[in-house]
Amino acid sequence: MVKTNEPNLTVTSKDVQKVPAQALVVGIGQTPGGPVLIDSPLSSKAASALAASLPLLGVTGASDEIHRLPGLPELEAQTLVLAGVGKVSAGDPLSSEALRRAAGSAVRQLAGTESVALALPAATVADAAAVAEGALFGAYGYSEHRTDKAKIKEPVNNIIVVTPAAEDKALKPALERARILARAVNATRTLVNQPPSHLYPETFAAAAKDLAKPLSAKVKITVMDEKKLERDGFGGLIGVGKGSSRPPRMVKVEYAPLRAKAKLALVGKGITFDSGGLSLKPSAGMQTMKCDMGGAAVVLNALLAIAELGLPVKVTAWLCLAENMPSGTAQRPGDVMTTYGGRTVEVLNTDAEGRLVMADGLVAASEEAPDVLIDVATLTGAQMIALGNRVSAVMGEEGVRDAVKAAADRAGELFWPMPIPEELRASLDSQVADIANHGERFGGMMTAASFLREFVGEVDGVKIPWAHLDIAGPAFNEGSPYGYTPKEGTGVAVRTLVAYAEDVVARSV
Known part of the structure; x- marks a missing residue:
């Protein structure tokens, strides 16, 4: 595929x-x-x-x-x-x-x-x-x-x-790394470019299996269908996906080498098409919404690249896949749904759906007590207002945030650290549930990050170190091609995550 x-x-x-x-x-x-x-x-x-x-x-x-x-x-x-x-x-x-x-x-x-x-x-x-x-x-x-x-x-x-370095023995592994990175970036682009008629939760899960097949000795894939998601209480995925005839999926991808130096969890937003649900987008706003699964494509292919490179770090990726559609069965503004782990969310805006499926993924990833948790999502239009179409945002715990920024700089990708102001959290308070899915409009990118942070778990009473990458604009190039970046899917953030994993290994030596 x-x-x-x-x-x-x-x-x-x-x-x-x-x-x-x-x-x-x-x-x-x-x-x-x-x-x-x-x-x-x-x-x-x-x-x-x-x-x-x-x-x-x-x-x-x-x-x-x-x-x-x-x-x-x-x-x-x-x-x-x-x-x-x-x-x-x-x-x-x-x-x-x-x-x-x-x-x-x-x-x-x-x-x-x-x-x-x-x-x-x-x-x-x-x-x-x-x-x-x-x-x-x-x-x-x-x-x-x-x-x-x-x-x-x-x-x-x-x-x-x-190059005069053609005979240098160090060049061969460097070129192999370049090939692996290109394969991962270009596979991400192709997933993003797939039309929603062809890529939806079920076929995305199949594509993940297909991409991982050459690494079957190293990588394990588990697909949770709608029945299992319903049974296990993945209310974010079920709630967002219930307006569509194409039910949601959660795909868990695991790479667990012997003597791993660290445990890294990646969570990716995988909305294969976002109509906005009953909070319907204008028609022009839907034309590029096949790209709303970019985060899931990134974490999948970053993990596969890390596995192919043989890095000694355990990585688990959670692909939160759903299609957000309006219908008689769709969730409504005002509904209250229960996410995985038991927290209730008042759905004020069905077009703020990415954070709902991500909530399920963040809780599930936290249960495995990773050393670091990173999520990637085409989450907010506010990212583009704040940073434009070529610079992604990174927010979260200061140590992870800064390490992601350093990895991005080394990889050649543009990321900028942003705060999560504490005063924005109050705008997410709900009168009828534990939290609302929509809050302060101004600074909306940071408000969304504040929502996600609520679902990051703890280990021994300490919050798991976490960073959130909002790649809404940079993931999909609506303008002319530039540099090595084509129109439409760009594959942004794959190289940053691979570089981050390499840096984790380097720091452990």
């Missing part, structure tokens, strides 16, 4: 004149004095001539800019591609993320080209790995439901990274 392109990835330290590829990509930097070739692999004569002609060609070196030129006589490549890397300063190396974005942008925009060689500045293993990551992220396409294949430019199928 989840099909993604996996291009061939090779490295070489050969002279670029001898690299067999249809297109050769070189980097152009942006400086106050004009565009400059960066670490050009071309002959000095060709490099000088090209550098002199950059202004005449309209090249600036800005990020996301590429210019195609006919291949030079000295090259095997048919096309020379000038890829902007953004602003550069003399003596300062490019960041890993600048390399990822430049490589990803070039490969993305060269869709329809069979083979691409990337001669970007990648002298070290870390830089070569960053180029490989970006290229693999950029080589993504989703055309599963398109019938006129002639109009589709297929993603680049062969990627060659040109």
Whole structure:
């Protein structure tokens, strides 16, 4: 069900004149004095001539800019591609993320080209790995439901990274990590891009099993259907899902290696389509609501990547899957439902449904006493108002929140720490239940986090360290593609969670 392109990835330290590829990509930097070739692999004569002609060609070196030129006589490549890397300063190396974005942008925009060689500045293993990551992220396409294949430019199928570090023994595991990350990110994108006619709780659970099949010796999957959820008291999932003809599911995914250094629990919001329920969204507001299961897709694929990397940390992911629809059986504003664990919630707004299914997942995850609990959700429109469409929010216990931010910085993803002001909790008070699902409108992202925090459990009287990641805007790109990021599903937060798990292992040594 989840099909993604996996291009061939090779490295070489050969002279670029001898690299067999249809297109050769070189980097152009942006400086106050004009565009400059960066670490050009071309002959000095060709490099000088090209550098002199950059202004005449309209090249600036800005990020996301590429210019195609006919291949030079000295090259095997048919096309020379000038890829902007953004602003550069003399003596300062490019960041890993600048390399990822430049490589990803070039490969993305060269869709329809069979083979691409990337001669970007990648002298070290870390830089070569960053180029490989970006290229693999950029080589993504989703055309599963398109019938006129002639109009589709297929993603680049062969990627060659040109680097003097090609013979370094440390490069092989770094490239394997890049492949695993790309597989996880692109599988997340594909799940998010699936139309709600095809992806609903039952088929999402099936897709999870399918994705985990290659790791069946390491990963266990348990699917709880609506009968078990009803029997065991998962009232959040049952309440949100009862307006739909497609019943909810809870999917538990477990990776438990021997001698694990820590226990990590991940909870993901999996609303496969969000109409708003009886608190109906405007029609325009529903058009992108296939993406409301992005959190569940993230935690699933992050766990699978962690398992494939063989990290010595136990990870359990809880995928809270439901479809939020209006009907004669749907929950109503004013209803009181009982979440897993026994707490009652007054449903003031049926479009604040994600936190209800997450409440079930947070309580279930807490029962297993993890060392850290992290949830991921496309939870609030308020996230986009506060931070825009490219920066995700992280809230929660200070230590976990800051560690997630550090992991995101290392991974190259944009997260920003936000508070959970104590005064917002009072707006969730209910006259008829333990808590209401809707409160203060202003600061709504933080109010939602305050609700979720109520369902995080304790171990020996101490709250489990917890962080909440709101990825509402960044999970789904409604604008133009940029860097290695395509339209629609982005796969954001997968890399952050993997980096966080790696950091946990590193701190335990």
